[in-house]
Each structure stands twice: as C-alpha cells, then as structure tokens.
Amino acid sequence: xxxxxxxxxxxxxxxxxxxxxxxxxxxxxxxxxxxxxxxxxxxxxxxxxxxxxxxxxxxxxxxxxxxxxxxxxxxxxxxxxxxxxxxxxxxxxxxxxxxxxxxxxxxxxxxxxxxxxxxxxxxxxxxxxxxxxxxxxxxxxxxxxxxxxxxxxxxxxxxxxxxxxxxxxxxxxxxxxxxxxxxxxxxxxxxxxxxxxxxxxxxxxxxxxxxxxxxxxxxxxxxxxxxxxxxxxxxxxxxxxxxxxxxxxxxxxxxxxxxxxxxxxxxxxxxxxxxxxxxxxxxxxxxxxxxxxxxxxxxxxxxxxxxxxxxxxxxxxxxxxxxxxx
Amino acid sequence: xxxxxxxxxxxxxxxxxxxxxxxxxxxxxxxxxxxxxxxxxxxxxxxxxxxxxxxxxxxxxxxxxxxxxxxxxxxxxxxxxxxxxxxxxxxxxxxxxxxxxxxxxxxxxxxxxxxxxxxxxxxxxxxxxxxxxxxxxxxxxxxxxxxxxxxxxxxxxxxxxxxxxxxxxxxxxxxxxxxxxxxxxxxxxxxxxxxxxxxxxxxxxxxxxxxxxxxxxxxxxxxxxxxxxxxxxxxxxxxxxxxxxxxxxxxxxxxxxxxxxxxxxxxxxxxxxxxxxxxxxxxxxxxxxxxxxxxxxxxxxxxxxxxxxxxxxxxxxxxxxxxxxx
Numbered sequence: 003x004x005x006x007x008x009x010x011x012x013x014x015x016x017x018x019x020x021x022x023x024x025x026x027x028x029x030x031x032x033x034x035x036x037x038x039x040x041x042x043x044x045x046x047x048x049x050x051x052x053x054x055x056x057x058x059x060x061x062x063x064x065x066x067x068x069x070x071x072x073x074x075x076x077x078x079x080x081x082x083x084x085x086x087x088x089x090x091x092x093x094x095x096x097x098x099x100x101x102x103x104x105x106x107x108x109x110x111x112x113x114x115x116x117x118x119x120x121x122x123x124x125x126x127x128x129x130x131x132x133x134x135x136x137x138x139x140x141x142x143x144x145x146x147x148x149x150x151x152x153x154x155x156x157x158x159x160x161x162x163x164x165x166x167x168x169x170x171x172x173x174x175x176x177x178x179x180x181x182x183x184x185x186x187x188x189x190x191x192x193x194x195x196x197x198x199x200x201x202x203x204x205x206x207x208x209x210x211x212x213x214x215x216x217x218x219x220x221x222x223x224x225x226x227x228x229x230x231x232x233x234x235x236x237x238x239x240x241x242x243x244x245x246x247x248x249x250x251x252x253x254x255x256x257x258x259x260x261x262x263x264x265x266x267x268x269x270x271x272x273x274x275x276x277x278x279x280x281x282x283x284x285x286x287x288x289x290x291x292x293x294x295x296x297x298x299x300x301x302x303x304x305x306x307x308x309x310x311x312x313x314x315x316x317x318x319x320x321x322x323x324x325x326x327x328x
Numbered sequence: 329x330x331x332x333x334x335x336x337x338x339x340x341x342x343x344x345x346x347x348x349x350x351x352x353x354x355x356x357x358x359x360x361x362x363x364x365x366x367x368x369x370x371x372x373x374x375x376x377x378x379x380x381x382x383x384x385x386x387x388x389x390x391x392x393x394x395x396x397x398x399x400x401x402x403x404x405x406x407x408x409x410x411x412x413x414x415x416x417x418x419x420x421x422x423x424x425x426x427x428x429x430x431x432x433x434x435x436x437x438x439x440x441x442x443x444x445x446x447x448x449x450x451x452x453x454x455x456x457x458x459x460x461x462x463x464x465x466x467x468x469x470x471x472x473x474x475x476x477x478x479x480x481x482x483x484x485x486x487x488x489x490x491x492x493x494x495x496x497x498x499x500x501x502x503x504x505x506x507x508x509x510x511x512x513x514x515x516x517x518x519x520x521x522x523x524x525x526x527x528x529x530x531x532x533x534x535x536x537x538x539x540x541x542x543x544x545x546x547x548x549x550x551x552x553x554x555x556x557x558x559x560x561x562x563x564x565x566x567x568x569x570x571x572x573x574x575x576x577x578x579x580x581x582x583x584x585x586x587x588x589x590x591x592x593x594x595x596x597x598x599x600x601x602x603x604x605x606x607x608x609x610x611x612x613x614x615x616x617x618x619x620x621x622x623x624x625x626x627x628x629x630x631x632x633x634x635x636x637x638x639x640x641x642x643x644x645x646x647x648x649x650x651x652x653x654x
Binding site: 034038062069070071073076077079080083084087092093094095096097106108135219220221224246249250252253256275276278279280281 | 360364388395396397399402403405406409410413418419420421422423432434437461545546547550572575576578579582601602604605606607
C-alpha cells in the first residue's frame with residue numbers, strides 16, 4: 003500500500019502519516035514537513051473520499067448561519083472553526099438568510115454522510131422544519147436556541163439580558179425607553195422583547211416603543227431610530243439588539259440635533275471591540291461570542307461520539323458594560 | 329434503485345430528484361417540496377460520498393481566509409458563498425491566521441479530492457509554499473494576489489488606491505501624512521505602502537511615518553496611532569488600510585484632545601457601511617467586497633471546467649469617498 007511507502011520514505015510509522023493527512027495536532031512541525039515531503043516525493047494521492055466512505059466519518063461539520071457579515075456571527079463562527087480545527091474537524095459554511103430552501107440543499111449533505119453533524123445559528127421559526135430534515139443526526143443550536151426543541155443548545159439568557167438593559171437605562175433616570183429589535187422570527191428577538199416588556203412593567207414605566215430592523219446593518223438601525231424620533235412622543239433612551247444597529251441609531255440622533263447621552267441614551271448589544279471606541283463610547287451587553295462557538299463544537303463532538311447523550315441547554319453569562327453613551 | 333423509487337413516488341424524473349439532491353437551482357419550490365417529501369417517505373439516504381467518488385467531483389470549494397472576523401473578509405466570503413451556491417457548490421471555510429501549517433491540513437482535502445478548487449485570501453508571503461501544495465489544482469487568488477505567481481487573481485489596484493488616498497489628503501492641505509499599514513507579509517500592504525511613498529515623492533512631501541497594526545482590530549489601530557502622535561513630529565493626517573483601524577485611530581486622536589479633521593484628518597479603507605455613520609463620518613476607499621468574492625468563484629469554476637484556460641489577473645475598481653473626517 004502506498005501509505006506504507008510514504009511512511010518508509012519519511013522514516014515514520016503509517017500512523018504518523020495518517021495523523022498528518024488527517025490534520026491532527028500533536029505532530030511535530032519537523033516531522034510534518036518530512037511526511038509532506040515524502041508524500042510529494044512518492045506522488046501519493048490519499049483518497050480521502052474513499053476513506054470517509056470506509057470509516058463513515060467525514061470529519062466535517064456543517065454550520066448554518068443566517069449571514070456571516072453580521073460581526074456577531076463571524077466571531078462565533080471563528081470560535082467554531084478554531085475548536086473544530088483543534089479536534090481535526092473542518093467546517094462547511096452555509097449562509098442561509100434564514101431561508102429553509104437554501105438550508106435544505108445543505109442538509110442533504112447530512113443524510114448523504116458528507117458531514118458528521120450540524121451547528122445551527124438560524125431563526126427559531128425555521129427550527130421545526132430544520133429539525134425534520136436533520137432527523138436523528140448530531141445537532142447543536144448555537145446562540146439562537148429554543149429549549150423546547152429536542153436538540154441541545156448553547157445560548158445566553160436573552161430575556162435576562164434585556165431586563166438588565168432596561169434596568170440600567172431606568173437607573174440613569176430614563177422614562178421613555180424604546181427598543182430597536184431584530185427580525186421577530188428569531189427566538190432571541192422574541193426573548194429580548196419579552197424581557198424588555200417585563201422590565202418596563204416591573205419598573206412601572208408605562209411608555210414603550212418597539213421598532214424592528216429588517217437586517218443587522220447600520221442603515222436598518224438608522225431607519226428604525228428615525229421612526230422612533232419622528233413619532234409623536236419620542237424616546238429618551240433606546241436599547242438596540244446589536245452594536246451595529248446602535249451605530250445607525252446614534253447617527254440618526256445626531257442628524258436630529260440630539261446629544262448623546264443627554265437627549266438620548268443609547269445601549270447596544272454584543273460587545274464588539276470597536277463599540278468601546280465610538281464617539282461617545284457605546285454602552286453594551288457583552289456576549290461571549292468566541293465561547294458560544296467553541297462550546298457548541300465541544301457539545302456536538304460529544305454527541306457525535308455518543309448519540310444517546312442527554313440533551314443539554316447551556317446558558318453562558320452576558321455582561322452589561324456601561325460607557326458614556328448612557 | 330432507490331432513486332427511481334423516490335422519483336416514482338414524487339411523480340418526477342430521476343433527473344429532477346438528482347437536481348434536488350445536488351442543490352441545483354431551477355427546480356420549482358413545489359417540485360422540490362414534493363421530492364423532499366418523497367425522500368422522507370421512502371427513507372432514501374443518497375450516498376453522496378459514493379457519488380462523489382464515482383464522478384470525482386465534490387462540488388465543494390475550499391476558501392482560505394486569514395481571519396473571518398475582519399469585516400472585509402466576511403463580506404468577500406459572503407460574495408463567494410452566494411455565487412458558489414448559485415452554481416450548486418458549497419464552501420469549506422479555513423481561518424488560517426496566515427499559518428501555512430494550518431493551511432497544509434486543509435490542502436490535503438484538495439489532493440484527496442474532497443474539494444474541487446481553492447480560493448485563497450491569504451498573505452502573499454505564504455503563496456510560494458501554498459502554490460507547491462496546490463500543485464495543478466484549480467486555484468484563484470482573491471483580494472490578495474501576486475500577479476507574478478501562476479494562478480489567476482481578482483484584486484484591486486492597491487498601489488493606485490494608496491496614491492489616491494495621499495493625493496486627497498494633500499489636496500486638503502496636509503503636509504505630514506502618516507500611514508497605518510497592515511501586516512507587511514501581505515502583498516496588499518506592500519503595494520499600498522509603495523503607493524503611499526511614491527505619491528509623497530511626486531507631491532514633494534518629504535515627511536513620512538508608517539506604523540504597522542499587528543491585526544485588523546481597532547485596538548491595533550489605536551496603538552499605532554498612539555505611536556505616531558507621541559513621536560517628536562506628529563502627523564496632521566493619517567491614512568489607515570482598514571476602516572476598523574481608523575476607528576481606533578480616531579479614538580486615540582480624541583484621547584489626545586485632537587479634533588478631527590481640524591487637527592488630524594483620517595482616511596480609512598474598505599468602505600464598510602458603518603464608516604458613513606461614525607462621528608465624524610469617515611472618508612474611505614471603497615472596495616467592491618461582494619464582487620471580489622463573486623468574480624473569484626466565476627473564474628474558479630471556469631478553471632475547473634477548463635484547466636487549460638489562460639491565467640487572468642483582474643483588477644476591480646476602487647473608489648475614494650470623501651466625508652467629514654478629512
């Protein structure tokens with residue numbers, strides 16, 4: 003067999019050649035170099051597909067994300083990829099735009115054994131249909147998760163985070179606290195709105211105002227803020243579900259000659275590094291973005307190893323960071 | 329054969345079932361639904377790996393990106409994925425951090441026929457080694473491309489873009505124009521620095537100052553700006569190679585009690601949507617990010633179809649957008 007020839011040529015065991023081919027860690031750089039040189043010298047073409055067919059393991063994970071240009075998503079995906087790579091797995095990326103038709107094309111890869119498992123970051127409203135397509139395959143819901151679904155999840159407590167946001171703005175003396183929310187097909191958006199409304203009720207603040215951004219881009223935050231500011235009773239504070247939306251909201255406030263935070267307090271969500279360097283620096287709810295990704299992979303690999311492992315619904319901590327914008 | 333059973337059940341041809349399984353466009357949603365229902369009813373498990381082995385086509389493309397959390401990268405990758413999906417291809421994403429060891433693990437997927445081709449967005453300094461690993465496989469250099477390498481490329485004219493930046497700042501009366509550059513192992517960084525220096529020479533501006541950001545995060549832009557401002561002769565303008573770095577530079581200037589643009593003019597790069605909504609709005613060089621991605625896929629698919637197609641080096645236009653920061 004050819005792999006033995008490569009091993010002899012490199013002066014290593016066939017197991018070591020196999021480790022290099024599989025991209026596992028724990029092979030010393032010098033050894034890896036020698037094996038790669040031997041592969042080139044022997045013109046060895048490992049047929050990975052044939053091997054996957056033999057072992058019925060592809061060592062590939064499918065990641066369904068609504069849109070990678072949302073910086074929250076790209077940071078979670080970075081965590082997913084880093085952890086996957088550390089375990090010798092690769093990731094297939096699907097931007098679904100939350101369209102199940104796009105997702106269905108990808109999910110045939112699962113039934114076709116091209117991928118060993120799936121991590122979804124997609125809207126909860128799609129989950130019942132996705133669930134049907136995924137069947138009994140290993141699956142983790144990441145960042146966006148419905149605990150009532152079968153299928154483990156790693157999320158934050160979105161309801162609690164939104165309550166913290168409202169409580170913070172109320173403590174700063176705000177009475178008309180508005181919310182710029184995301185697409186209400188998302189469970190996170192539903193949960194954050196529910197937390198927002200229950201906090202207002204608890205604090206005896208009767209005024210409420212919710213506008214929805216149709217995408218996580220600053221233009222959508224700008225448009226939502228415009229609707230709020232041009233209403234009969236404009237808000238004196240706004241809680242947005244993304245730092246990206248907050249950038250648009252702050253820009254809109256400035257165009258309306260409002261000073262932040264005196265005339266309008268602004269609070270973001272996610273804790274993107276640049277939120278600290280805006281003018282004024284943006285208060286925000288900091289999510290553990292990288293960790294949401296790494297933890298999802300750890301749970302998925304456990305599930306691939308043991309398909310009968312019990313379902314878990316983990317909630318990672320989320321922290322309010324108060325800065326000059328509120 | 330099972331696929332025939334599915335076709336009979338759905339009342340369509342086997343070719344249509346195959347189109348649905350392959351995720352091709354051009355199947356009507358209602359027909360797709362019927363086929364998917366038939367697949368579920370017949371409990372059909374298409375063995376995609378076996379099929380890939382038979383056709384020696386995986387319909388997967390490998391994308392090597394240094395770091396997806398750079399918003400420039402995530403927007404290019406979005407374009408890549410959109411165009412790939414439109415042609416029935418899926419993408420495997422590798423965050424290399426420009427480490428060839430990470431990349432080598434992925435590139436075994438190429439020799440193993442798990443992927444049909446590669447798009448690299450990685451540092452030019454790695455290209456000779458990558459080139460060796462890629463061999464004769466279909467390959468496109470995207471955004472970061474050395475025209476001297478065999479292997480087609482889709483880029484902007486980085487040298488010309490940097491000249492435009494310096495000319496613009498000089499027209500605004502600036503005499504001490506500094507540059508915050510990226511990792512000099514990148515061809516784009518080398519080319520932009522060369523454009524910067526040649527424009528200074530042409531305009532007879534003897535002062536120059538270049539600092540390097542070790543990553544594309546605002547903190548690195550802040551640190552580079554700090555070094556420039558605390559030097560004996562601080563600049564009166566700064567050209568940064570990313571809008572993300574510019575956010576850090578502006579924050580640092582404000583901390584030094586400087587007003588933008590009166591005391592320091594700032595110019596970014598990339599044209600991320602939120603650059604228009606910063607305070608003050610950021611002047612920038614707008615790159616066609618989505619199009620860099622889509623065009624790379626088009627060229628790669630041509631190459632997969634015809635491995636003997638001539639090499640091309642396409643340059644897409646890049647536009648200076650002047651705003652209040654300069």
